[in-house]
Amino acid sequence: QQQVKQSPQSLIVQKGGISIINCAYENTAFDYFPWYQQFPGKGPALLIAIRPDVSEKKEGRFTISFNKSAKQFSLHIMDSQPGDSATYFCAASMEKGGGSNYKLTFGKGTLLTVNP
Amino acid sequence: DTGVSQDPRHKITKRGQNVTFRCDPISEHNRLYWYRQTLGQGPEFLTYFQNEAQLEKSRLLSDRFSAERPKGSFSTLEIQRTEQGDSAMYLCASSSRGYGYTFGSGTRLTVV
Numbered sequence: 001q002q003q004v005k006q007s008p009q010s011l012i013v014q015k016g017g018i019s020i021i022n023c024a025y026e027n028t029a030f031d032y033f034p035w036y037q038q039f040p041g042k043g044p045a046l047l048i049a050i051r052p053d054v055s056e057k058k059e060g061r062f063t064i065s066f067n068k069s070a071k072q073f074s075l076h077i078m079d080s081q082p083g084d085s086a087t088y089f090c091a092a093s094m095e096k097g098g099g100s101n102y103k104l105t106f107g108k109g110t111l112l113t114v115n116p
Numbered sequence: 117d118t119g120v121s122q123d124p125r126h127k128i129t130k131r132g133q134n135v136t137f138r139c140d141p142i143s144e145h146n147r148l149y150w151y152r153q154t155l156g157q158g159p160e161f162l163t164y165f166q167n168e169a170q171l172e173k174s175r176l177l178s179d180r181f182s183a184e185r186p187k188g189s190f191s192t193l194e195i196q197r198t199e200q201g202d203s204a205m206y207l208c209a210s211s212s213r214g215y216g217y218t219f220g221s222g223t224r225l226t227v228v
Contacts, residue, residue, distance in 0.1 A: 006158075032215055043120070043207050043219030044159065089158045093215065101172050102215050103149065106158025 003027055004092050006107030014115050019077040021110045023090035026071065030092040034104070035064065035075045038087045047088075048075070080114045087111050120220035122208050128226045129198055136194045137223045141210030148191050149217070150183055152176065153205040162206075165191060198227045 005024045013019050025033075034049035050057045050064040050073065057064045063076040077084055091104040121140040129135050141148050146167050151159035162181070164172045167188035177183075180198075185191040195202055205222040 004158075034215065041221065043209070043221050045219065046215075046217065049215065091158070095214070101164045101166075102147070102211070102217075103161040103164060103172065104159070104215075104217075106160070108156065109158050 003105050004090060004107040006090050006110060008110060009108070010111040010113070012113045012115065013080050015080065015082060017080050017114075019080045019084070019112055019114070020074060021088055021090070021112070022072065022074045023092075023107050024070075024072045025092050027092070027094070028071070029094045030105075031095055032093045033064070033066065033073050034091050034093075035062075036089045036091060036106075038089065038109075044089060077112075080112075082114045082116050085112055085114050120208055120210050120218050122206075122220040122223050124223055125221065126224045126226075128228060131200060131227055132197055134194065134196045135198055135225065136192055137206055137208075137225075139191045139193070139208030139210075139220060140189075141191070141208070142212075142218055145210035145212045145218075146188065147211045147213075148185055149209040149211075150191070150193050151207040151209065151219075153207055153222070154203075159207055162193075195225075198225075200227045203227045 035047045036044035037047045038044040048059045048062045061078045066073045087109045089109045090107040093104050123138045148165040150162040153159040163183050165185040180196045183193045207222045209217040209219040211217050
């Protein structure tokens with residue numbers, strides 16, 4: 001059972017464009033939704049995260065939009081740059097009722113390519 | 117602070133052999149996690165330590181897998197009698213509180 005579904009699998013955008021990656025989750029107990037960026041040969045690095053009490057969070061060129069009723073959240077990368085080319089993972093976790101272990105359930109990832 | 121270190125970076129082993137991976141977390145982090153990532157997939161949770169106590173193990177962690185964190189410092193993940201299906205990237209992460217994970221660069225295991 002895949003608890004976090006991510007789309008698209010791959011995405012190609014032009015430099016300066018907007019990259020949008022979507023995720024949907026099933027477990028309504030999830031209460032923390034991060035996005036990770038992973039370059040080849042490296043571990044994932046936290047980009048930005050949101051909790052369900054807000055509908056949007058922005059940090060620099062990265063924005064998370066969150067729709068609690070639809071159980072969906074998305075990552076928007078504004079003014080995409082070639083250096084943003086990487087694999088992006090959404091994830092979800094349940095802090096409350098999860099034993100406070102903070103383990104993450106990841107989506108399958110989106111390979112983003114930003115062309116110069 | 118040099119981040120989370122994992123050793124080795126790559127390991128090729130023959131089916132049936134035992135392998136052991138090491139993770140050195142950020143020194144002040146008391147929480148340590150192991151995840152497994154296969155090609156085209158996101159990382160999957162394997163196990164979690166708080167200090168030296170192993171508090172949770174995933175069903176993915178069969179009897180052939182064992183993890184330890186003696187004295188709450190570094191951790192080791194051992195796979196006995198490796199199978200081709202064990203080929204994956206094994207990621208270690210540490211944190212001092214909540215979700216502030218720092219992942220290492222992983223150990224890529226290839227079982228031939």
